[in-house]
Amino acid sequence: MQLATPSEQHECDLCHKSYRRQDLLSRHRRHCTPNKVSSKRKSCNACVQARTKCSLGQPKCTRCTERDLSCEYTFVQSHSSVSISPGRTTVGPGAVNNIPESACGSIETRPSPWSLDTMFPVEVSSNQTIQNLVDDGTNSLHWPMPDSPSLDGFVGGHAALDGLHPAPVLRMEEVSHTLREYATSLTLDDYHTPLLHRELYNIYTSDITALPKTTTAITCALGWKTSSNNTFLKRAMAAERQRLVESFPNSSCIEEWDILHSMWLYELIELPGVPKTVDDHWKPGPRTRGLSLPILLKMTRRFCLSHPEAINPSAQMNRDALVRYTTAPSAWMTWLVGETARRTVFFANIANYFASKSAVTGELSPYYEPLDDELIWNLPLPCSSAIWNARTEHEWLQLIRAQDPGISSEDQPMLLSMVFNREPTFKSLMTNFTKDYLLTQYSGRYGLEDSESLCNFIVRCTLEQC
Numbered sequence: 002m003q004l005a006t007p008s009e010q011h012e013c014d015l016c017h018k019s020y021r022r023q024d025l026l027s028r029h030r031r032h033c034t035p036n037k038v039s040s041k042r043k044s045c046n047a048c049v050q051a052r053t054k055c056s057l058g059q060p061k062c063t064r065c066t067e068r069d070l071s072c073e074y075t076f077v078q079s080h081s082s083v084s085i086s087p088g089r090t091t092v093g094p095g096a097v098n099n100i101p102e103s104a105c106g107s108i109e110t111r112p113s114p115w116s117l118d119t120m121f122p123v124e125v126s127s128n129q130t131i132q133n134l135v136d137d138g139t140n141s142l143h144w145p146m147p148d149s150p151s152l153d154g155f156v157g158g159h160a161a162l163d164g165l166h167p168a169p170v171l172r173m174e175e176v177s178h179t180l181r182e183y184a185t186s187l188t189l190d191d192y193h194t195p196l197l198h199r200e201l202y203n204i205y206t207s208d209i210t211a212l213p214k215t216t217t218a219i220t221c222a223l224g225w226k227t228s229s230n231n232t233f234l235k236r237a238m239a240a241e242r243q244r245l246v247e248s249f250p251n252s253s254c255i256e257e258w259d260i261l262h263s264m265w266l267y268e269l270i271e272l273p274g275v276p277k278t279v280d281d282h283w284k285p286g287p288r289t290r291g292l293s294l295p296i297l298l299k300m301t302r303r304f305c306l307s308h309p310e311a312i313n314p315s316a317q318m319n320r321d322a323l324v325r326y327t328t329a330p331s332a333w334m335t336w337l338v339g340e341t342a343r344r345t346v347f348f349a350n351i352a353n354y355f356a357s358k359s360a361v362t363g364e365l366s367p368y369y370e371p372l373d374d375e376l377i378w379n380l381p382l383p384c385s386s387a388i389w390n391a392r393t394e395h396e397w398l399q400l401i402r403a404q405d406p407g408i409s410s411e412d413q414p415m416l417l418s419m420v421f422n423r424e425p426t427f428k429s430l431m432t433n434f435t436k437d438y439l440l441t442q443y444s445g446r447y448g449l450e451d452s453e454s455l456c457n458f459i460v461r462c463t464l465e466q467c
Contacts, residue, residue, distance in 0.1 A: 045072045058170055066170050067363055171461050173363055176355055179448045180269045184222035195455045196344045198337040201255055212259040218266035225270050238267050249300055261304050264297055265352050273360045294353060298372055301349045310335050311342035314421035315414050332413045333394035336420055343380050350377050351462045381424040386452040427463050436464055
């Protein structure tokens, strides 16, 4: 047998090692890795230069969007990967064999309860199938970058890769405008707040003027928008806040809601918009805001304690929610009071967070105090508008059973427990789905118009706080 000549040497094109036989080279290439290590940097160039945290949003991150900067991402790929299309990252072949029959929202590099499952069929640029690529000894496959847009839709079985689009960005100026305009919206004849059930107005017509504290706050909001000199309004609002704080502990249920609601309205009246230009650093800045937030948080927590039915469906109301309901609370009354309390707490959490953010930099105040993260994560999200707008217990039960035939129990505690568990909590959403997927699923209109817009508003603002 003749010795191999140099011309018969087989060289690896990755590490340039030479082998005498082709089969040895093929075995080597199954385990060969490049010397060049891929960059682990995922932040955009602007955030890297500013040495700040990047939201990794596509096509532009939050910081670049707010500052109207050019947002570019730089990724260095490994030479050992087989390129299928530009802008892809690699996943080991072992992940291909572990794809179950589930649906996923988006692909991320961080640990997630959703793996690279249900990604068949995978569209590759060549005529080879995934199994052929694995059999040929390719040590990696390419999937979309982890920061790419999430999958559009929750598809059972197999999720297709078409329909990708960027997760919507929650702009602070839009949220601030929504919160500031809420008080003005309450003056419209055809508008009903999604925070208070219509049966709790204590009158036969759901008129917001039946709530004196909220009506006063709305009047101040209208004056704030039209007056050129708000000095008197500031003094009037400060005096009214003082009176509300003093009377809050001794108020009844509907009065308690009225006081808490009006206190948050006063806080939102002074919520500043995002300035078009940054003020000169030599000029004195605006007065420190949020000085009343600590007392507002205490009032909101006290409100939660007085409404245990908002957290525990089996809890009995410790006092009548409405004076005209003199009989023992029914499942219907317990539900609508608990649902009202939950929505109010969600609203307070949103207002507290964005009232603590700087309109210039978008950064949280160093004195920011969360309301109660555990409470927010475990409260069921708002129900649909159809169920929320029910005016009688019979209509309410019919709508619930039409949407969920499994709820058929006549036992009051059991019925309340079933209704309580119908809607998902934010904790269950974050456990089962990725953040990008939730941003896409709740990307519809958000605000304080109805139950659906309120639910989108709650989820997107809570995701902003994560």
